[in-house]
Amino acid sequence: MQVQINLQLLPTLMFVCKTWVIVSVGFTIHDERKYKLIKKNIFERTKDSDNWIISNSSYEELRSLDEIRAKVNYERVQDVLYCLDVLKRHVSPSNLKTIYKNLSNLSVERNPSILKLGYDGQYFTFFNKIVLGAENALPHEFIHASSSAYNHQKGIGYSGFVQYDSNKDIKICEGLNEGYTELLTARWFFNGVVKSNHNLVRIVELFEFFFDNPKDMETYYFNHNLPGFIKYMEQFSSKKEIIEILSLIDAIRKGEKIPSLIKFFDEAKILLKLYRMYQLHCQDPFKLKLFEEKIKQFPLARLALAGQKLKLFRDYSYGKMHNEEQKRR
Numbered sequence: 001m002q003v004q005i006n007l008q009l010l011p012t013l014m015f016v017c018k019t020w021v022i023v024s025v026g027f028t029i030h031d032e033r034k035y036k037l038i039k040k041n042i043f044e045r046t047k048d049s050d051n052w053i054i055s056n057s058s059y060e061e062l063r064s065l066d067e068i069r070a071k072v073n074y075e076r077v078q079d080v081l082y083c084l085d086v087l088k089r090h091v092s093p094s095n096l097k098t099i100y101k102n103l104s105n106l107s108v109e110r111n112p113s114i115l116k117l118g119y120d121g122q123y124f125t126f127f128n129k130i131v132l133g134a135e136n137a138l139p140h141e142f143i144h145a146s147s148s149a150y151n152h153q154k155g156i157g158y159s160g161f162v163q164y165d166s167n168k169d170i171k172i173c174e175g176l177n178e179g180y181t182e183l184l185t186a187r188w189f190f191n192g193v194v195k196s197n198h199n200l201v202r203i204v205e206l207f208e209f210f211f212d213n214p215k216d217m218e219t220y221y222f223n224h225n226l227p228g229f230i231k232y233m234e235q236f237s238s239k240k241e242i243i244e245i246l247s248l249i250d251a252i253r254k255g256e257k258i259p260s261l262i263k264f265f266d267e268a269k270i271l272l273k274l275y276r277m278y279q280l281h282c283q284d285p286f287k288l289k290l291f292e293e294k295i296k297q298f299p300l301a302r303l304a305l306a307g308q309k310l311k312l313f314r315d316y317s318y319g320k321m322h323n324e325e326q327k328r329r
Helices: 009-025 029-045 067-069 078-090 098-101 112-117 135-145 174-189 196-211 215-222 227-231 239-254 259-279 284-296 298-328
Strands: 107-109 122-125 130-131 148-151 154-157 164-167 171-172
Touching: 029 130, 029 239, 029 259, 067 098, 078 098, 078 135, 078 174, 098 135, 098 148, 107 298, 122 135, 130 135, 164 174, 171 239, 171 298, 174 196, 174 215, 174 239, 196 227, 196 259, 196 284, 215 227, 239 259, 259 284, 284 298
Parallel strands: 107 130
Antiparallel strands: 122 130, 148 154, 154 164, 164 171
């Protein structure tokens, strides 16, 4: 039996929970306004979904893998070779072109002062440079370096699912990208232990369910092919809705340090939208059950899902009794 998610339940949940949470936890109107402003600015671009993507083509490396590897001075990048070894065990050779290209001039700088800015590490696509505040941030930043390229002629950067235009100061899909980067980092380097972006990771992990082989999502990521990823997801929903979901994830990412209740409801909205999309196309009850278990990690989504199932049970029970009563007559 399929469960239909009714997103109209969210406003009711929002009213009940908002009253309790504001009193108990002390979210401020100022924080809510800050998050709403972030969200408003991000959603300005979604009004024109046909032009939301900055570049409709991914950055292609035409040289062969052997040609690219021949340019690498491995002695110069000794510090990061253990990360390369891990990637080689998990990633197909065809998806390693970018990291070998970047290794030819990658620089790594230790700078503990970035910890004061709230960063353990950063990767700068324009400079092809990793800056570390803490050593355990290297795997995450190395994966960024493995999926990033910069077109200096056009001023357009690509990093996994991210695209950004330096000339217009526009960046899209940072939320999906950060969550997926941390997901891969946790799996390959830390035995599944997520070090940061916990909620983003749990949201992004759901996208893997839409692939028969999750490795196909990796291919879009390591080839910085956001247009291809969106095109693939369009078989499950409209392009407009896919972009709205990705934009909501961006808002959550940008507002990650703001204690906003609206943000929590945006998380629930994303999860329920993805659940509806997956439910309509999934023919495997076991996989659907796994999907449900994942979204139940979020209390609001769990509450909304339970409410929908209760409504469905009541409607079904009433309908069944009504039909039996009609037969007796």
